Amino acid sequence: MTLADMRPGGLGRVTAVTGGPMRLRLMEMGFLPGTQVRRLRSAPLGDPLEAALRGYALSLRRSEARMIQVVEL
Amino acid sequence: MTIALAGNPNAGKTTLFNALTGETARVGNFPGVTVETRSAPLRGGGTLIDLPGVYSLTPLGGDERVARDMLLSGRANAVINVVDATSAGRGLYLTMQLLEQGLPVAVALTMMDELTAGGGSVDVEALSRALGTAVVPVNAARGTGLEALLPAVESAVSSPPRNLSRSPEKAAAQRYRYIDEKCMPCFVLPEESPASRRSRRLDALALGRLTAFPILGLALAAVFFFTFGPVGGALSRLLTGAAGILASLARDALAEAGVPGPLTALLAEGAIAGVGGVIGFLPLVLTLFLCLAVLEDTGYMARAAFILDRPMRALGLTGRSAVPLLTGFGCTVPAVMAARTLDSPRARRATALLTPFMSCSAKLPVYALFSAAFFPGFGAAAALYAGGIAVGTLAALLLRRGGEPESFMLELPNYRMPTVKGVARLLKLRASDFMRRAFTVILVASILVWFLRSFDSSFALVTDPGRSLLAAIGRAAAPVFAPLGFGDWRAVTALAAGLSAKEAVVGVLSVLAPSLESLFTPASAASFLTFTLLYPPCVASLAAMRRELGGKTAALSALTQLTIAWFAAFLVYRMALL
Numbered sequence: 001m002t003l004a005d006m007r008p009g010g011l012g013r014v015t016a017v018t019g020g021p022m023r024l025r026l027m028e029m030g031f032l033p034g035t036q037v038r039r040l041r042s043a044p045l046g047d048p049l050e051a052a053l054r055g056y057a058l059s060l061r062r063s064e065a066r067m068i069q070v071v072e073l
Numbered sequence: 074m075t076i077a078l079a080g081n082p083n084a085g086k087t088t089l090f091n092a093l094t095g096e097t098a099r100v101g102n103f104p105g106v107t108v109e110t111r112s113a114p115l116r117g118g119g120t121l122i123d124l125p126g127v128y129s130l131t132p133l134g135g136d137e138r139v140a141r142d143m144l145l146s147g148r149a150n151a152v153i154n155v156v157d158a159t160s161a162g163r164g165l166y167l168t169m170q171l172l173e174q175g176l177p178v179a180v181a182l183t184m185m186d187e188l189t190a191g192g193g194s195v196d197v198e199a200l201s202r203a204l205g206t207a208v209v210p211v212n213a214a215r216g217t218g219l220e221a222l223l224p225a226v227e228s229a230v231s232s233p234p235r236n237l238s239r240s241p242e243k244a245a246a247q248r249y250r251y252i253d254e255k256c257m258p259c260f261v262l263p264e265e266s267p268a269s270r271r272s273r274r275l276d277a278l279a280l281g282r283l284t285a286f287p288i289l290g291l292a293l294a295a296v297f298f299f300t301f302g303p304v305g306g307a308l309s310r311l312l313t314g315a316a317g318i319l320a321s322l323a324r325d326a327l328a329e330a331g332v333p334g335p336l337t338a339l340l341a342e343g344a345i346a347g348v349g350g351v352i353g354f355l356p357l358v359l360t361l362f363l364c365l366a367v368l369e370d371t372g373y374m375a376r377a378a379f380i381l382d383r384p385m386r387a388l389g390l391t392g393r394s395a396v397p398l399l400t401g402f403g404c405t406v407p408a409v410m411a412a413r414t415l416d417s418p419r420a421r422r423a424t425a426l427l428t429p430f431m432s433c434s435a436k437l438p439v440y441a442l443f444s445a446a447f448f449p450g451f452g453a454a455a456a457l458y459a460g461g462i463a464v465g466t467l468a469a470l471l472l473r474r475g476g477e478p479e480s481f482m483l484e485l486p487n488y489r490m491p492t493v494k495g496v497a498r499l500l501k502l503r504a505s506d507f508m509r510r511a512f513t514v515i516l517v518a519s520i521l522v523w524f525l526r527s528f529d530s531s532f533a534l535v536t537d538p539g540r541s542l543l544a545a546i547g548r549a550a551a552p553v554f555a556p557l558g559f560g561d562w563r564a565v566t567a568l569a570a571g572l573s574a575k576e577a578v579v580g581v582l583s584v585l586a587p588s589l590e591s592l593f594t595p596a597s598a599a600s601f602l603t604f605t606l607l608y609p610p611c612v613a614s615l616a617a618m619r620r621e622l623g624g625k626t627a628a629l630s631a632l633t634q635l636t637i638a639w640f641a642a643f644l645v646y647r648m649a650l651l
């Protein structure tokens with residue numbers, strides 16, 4: 001599943017970041033295989049969504065979140 | 074010694090910059106790129122250059138490119154890297170890249186109080202060993218740790234380059250592996266700091282499905298209310314009244330002192346009336362900037378961008394455009410420059426083209442002046458702001474085109490109380506910028522106008538301004554504006570003066586038409602205001618747009634705005650006459 005599929009409040013671990021123009025940027029923001037990620041809330045209109053990792057909260061679009069493969073913990 | 078100050082956004086870089094440089098910071102530009110940045114002399118010698126807040130040096134976006142180019146240019150001898158202790162797990166990534174540059178780096182560890190408040194701690198010596206460079210905990214707001222920072226930078230040594238993979242993705246993974254294995258063990262991290270818990274609770278309201286938009290609307294309404302109402306508006310009326318009294322006092326005093334007529338007129342009606350007429354509105358401008366600064370410093374701007382991203386994308390923009398566009402309500406110039414921080418050229422272009430529709434604060438004096446004379450209360454101003462946004466939205470929809478997507482990765486920082494010192498410094502900066510413009514551009518415009526209306530084409534003094542050079546010029550252009558209801562040379566001249574600085578419109582009107590009612594009717598006032606709202610911005614903004622969009626696009630944009638302004642004012646006038 002991807003970060004976008006996770007339910008708000010869920011905890012997961014990144015398994016892979018799939019290719020695309022945003023891949024490097026996502027990795028540089030800390031989304032790497034093995035990183036723990038908590039899916040936080042979605043924006044009032046459903047997009048973007050918020051995730052917590054490495055001690056901070058980041059908002060990103062659904063299209064970007066779909067590139068992050070996770071396994072639920 | 075020239076030191077570059079680098080760090081993530083929201084890490085406390087600005088606070089540290091202010092603490093290290095005192096009141097002497099100057100807003101300037103990076104050479105070749107127009108991103109607002111600052112440099113200032115350090116207490117104790119040397120210069121500190123503030124780099125844009127970035128998460129990495131990889132040139133994926135405008136800010137990162139600027140930071141990286143600056144560091145590679147050799148202008149800086151050393152780097153102070155501001156790292157937020159509570160998010161070091163990510164923040165140290167930039168530190169790794171800075172160390173790879175080969176410049177001496179000293180790490181200033183901020184937000185230590187937030188870390189310890191949650192029960193966390195950091196072994197500074199161990200971290201220093203792991204990074205191979207000096208690490209100094211600082212509290213910029215309280216001023217602790219600063220005395221250790223500069224010596225640490227001076228004695229810092231460049232570190233040897235590490236063996237990094239040539240693939241950027243693999244290198245990123247390598248850096249984080251080093252951070253996770255060697256650096257983070259030096260930290261004892263709390264589950265959640267009190268600040269983070271508080272932010273989460275506040276966000277339940279600020280970002281909740283049902284409450285987010287109402288709260289956003291309330292926030293913007295509050296900005297509006299404070300600016301026009303009890304704070305900005307009231308102080309402004311006070312000062313304007315005082316300025317008027319000063320002008321007539323000066324006139325009488327000079328006349329009594331036997332100063333020759335024309336010189337009295339130059340000083341009293343030219344200089345003092347013109348400049349005085351504008352300074353009265355300084356409170357309006359400052360209140361607006363204050364409100365925008367509070368929104369930014371508390372962290373709410375990021376929430377606004379988060380909420381607005383979806384609807385903004387429908388307009389071909391991005392939630393991150395919200396900040397430049399909101400800044401445009403203060404001043405178009407930094408707003409256009411802020412558009413440069415967006416990643417995709419398409420988003421940059423669209424945002425820059427739309428900023429003029431966000432009615433800038435220099436137009437407030439015009440709205441206030443006409444409101445006082447024709448439309449009591451701030452209904453007129455509200456309508457104008459709403460109108461500007463509406464036209465801007467229409468323009469955005471028309472400009473929309475396909476293109477590569479803009480990324481929307483935005484950190485939502487913990488809510489913070491803005492510091493009084495920080496806000497005071499910002500206001501001082503904006504006030505001095507305003508005063509500088511008042512006493513240069515507007516003074517010159519006022520004197521020029523005074524000159525042109527005191528002499529006729531044979532340079533003889535005239536007592537009836539209607540026979541002056543200015544009237545002749547204005548009358549030539551006036552027919553264009555006759556269908557809009559204000560085909561009088563005085564109104565036209567005021568608008569033309571507005572191209573130098575929008576505050577000059579009021580300045581010139583104060584000189585030419587002390588009584589507005591003699592020149593306008595409510596209907597023509599409404600159309601004049603509409604024209605003022607929509608016509609091209611001041612030359613400083615046009616220059617910024619030219620730098621951002623290129624000469625042709627900027628010129629086309631200005632022409633389009635002029636046309637839209639004309640037609641909109643025409644419509645308003647005709648409708649008002651019904």
